[in-house]
Amino acid sequence: MKARVTVTLKNGVLDPQGKAIEGALKSLGVEGIGGVRQGKVFDIELDTADKSQAEASLKAACEKLLANTVIENYRIEIA
Amino acid sequence: MKARVTVTLKNGVLDPQGKAIEGALKSLGVEGIGGVRQGKVFDIELDTADKSQAEASLKAACEKLLANTVIENYRIEIA
Numbered sequence: 001m002k003a004r005v006t007v008t009l010k011n012g013v014l015d016p017q018g019k020a021i022e023g024a025l026k027s028l029g030v031e032g033i034g035g036v037r038q039g040k041v042f043d044i045e046l047d048t049a050d051k052s053q054a055e056a057s058l059k060a061a062c063e064k065l066l067a068n069t070v071i072e073n074y075r076i077e078i079a
Numbered sequence: 080m081k082a083r084v085t086v087t088l089k090n091g092v093l094d095p096q097g098k099a100i101e102g103a104l105k106s107l108g109v110e111g112i113g114g115v116r117q118g119k120v121f122d123i124e125l126d127t128a129d130k131s132q133a134e135a136s137l138k139a140a141c142e143k144l145l146a147n148t149v150i151e152n153y154r155i156e157i158a
Contacts, residue, residue: 006120021121021144028143032136035124041085042100045114057111064107065100 001046001054002079007067008039042066054078080125080133081158086146087118121145133157 009015018037025033044061046054058076067074088094097116104112123140125133137155146153 008120008122018121024144025140030136030140030143032125032127032132033123033140034126037122039120039122041087041118041120042097043087043116043118044112046111047113048111053111057109061104061109061112064109065103 001049001051003044003046003054003058004077004079005042005044005058005062005066006039006075006077007042007062007072008075009037010071010073013071039072040066051078080128080130082123082125082133082137083156083158084121084123084137084141084145085118085154085156086121086141086151087154088116089150089152092150118151119145130157 015037021038022033022036025036044058046057048054048057055076055078062074062076063069094116097114100117101112101115104115123137125136127133127136134155134157141153141155142148
């Protein structure tokens with residue numbers, strides 16, 4: 001079973017990396033960019049075929065390691 | 080107009096960062112993880128309302144800056 005976890009900064013949290021990317025795109029002449037915020041994506045292969053067990057494992061993974069829940073949101077999609 | 084660009088490593092490209100995350104999850108006692116590959120996600124705000132122009136800008140952004148197309152794939156989703 002495959003899953004994708006997307007971790008993004010919460011609204012209101014400053015994102016200097018995104019700002020830097022925005023500036024770089026403007027310098028490179030890419031038109032029409034109003035703002036950029038960067039996040040992370042994790043493609044995870046699961047050993048289990050049980051969806052609820054997979055969800056529990058992924059939630060534990062996010063809470064313990066993948067996301068800093070003080071400043072980041074995470075979203076789990078199981079394919 | 081909002082868009083999301085997801086950049087992931089191509090198949091066959093080694094991902095030591097993903098391997099490290101996989102090891103860390105096992106150490107933390109998260110069960111059932113078979114493999115992890117890490118990618119990046121960019122949430123982009125576009126100034127234009129023209130979808131084809133937005134697509135062209137995003138493609139340019141990916142090719143010039145966001146993705147290394149030798150080792151990475153990118154996917155553009157316009158919301």
